[in-house]
Amino acid sequence: MITKAIFLACFSLISSNGEVNVDIFFESKCPDSIKFIKEQLWPTYQVLDKEIVSFKLYPYGNAHTVISQNETISFECQHGPQECLLNTVEACVINQTPTDVSIKFIYCLEKNPTEKRAQRCSEYLKIDWEKLSACYKGLEGKNLLRKTGEATPAHTFIPWIVVDGDSDESIQEKALSDLLKLVCEKYYEKSGTIPRSCY
Numbered sequence: 001m002i003t004k005a006i007f008l009a010c011f012s013l014i015s016s017n018g019e020v021n022v023d024i025f026f027e028s029k030c031p032d033s034i035k036f037i038k039e040q041l042w043p044t045y046q047v048l049d050k051e052i053v054s055f056k057l058y059p060y061g062n063a064h065t066v067i068s069q070n071e072t073i074s075f076e077c078q079h080g081p082q083e084c085l086l087n088t089v090e091a092c093v094i095n096q097t098p099t100d101v102s103i104k105f106i107y108c109l110e111k112n113p114t115e116k117r118a119q120r121c122s123e124y125l126k127i128d129w130e131k132l133s134a135c136y137k138g139l140e141g142k143n144l145l146r147k148t149g150e151a152t153p154a155h156t157f158i159p160w161i162v163v164d165g166d167s168d169e170s171i172q173e174k175a176l177s178d179l180l181k182l183v184c185e186k187y188y189e190k191s192g193t194i195p196r197s198c199y
């Protein structure tokens with residue numbers, strides 16, 4: 001079994017071209033997560049090019065995976081069963097669509113995180129709702145959410161932000177207050193240049 005430390009090293013490798021890797025661990029019904037997605041992630045995503053920043057999202061947070069004696073998988077989530085369901089929806093979308101689409105879907109859903117809105121967002125973004133429903137209502141979705149939980153590092157707050165493998169207190173404070181500035185600073189440290197979109 002891959003340890004969390006090794007797993008984090010795998011998905012947060014520092015690229016040689018200056019691209020900044022930002023991994024976001026959040027919960028679908030968490031007020032702080034919703035605020036971060038709406039006020040930090042979305043504006044930063046809209047401004048910066050793909051060559052500057054790479055986002056990966058992990059909808060799990062403080063949830064717990066429960067595997068029964070007969071190996072049935074279930075989850076306990078901080079904000080109740082509806083959060084578990086929507087975490088699973090988002091995990092399925094992340095698995096089924098390109099990053100650009102999954103970020104747009106999550107931003108759309110987090111405006112009012114309900115199952116009904118998930119369907120509306122999928123239709124708006126032309127995501128196959130039938131395929132998505134089969135995923136989040138079935139074993140595939142449970143396995144995806146379990147893997148998301150396994151990838152979630154130790155944390156003291158949600159959302160938890162990892163930038164190029166770093167997640168100290170300074171990273172959290174900067175990411176939660178001004179993610180765009182943080183990414184631009186990291187890009188400059190790695191490349192020696194400041195992209196126009198950072199001005």
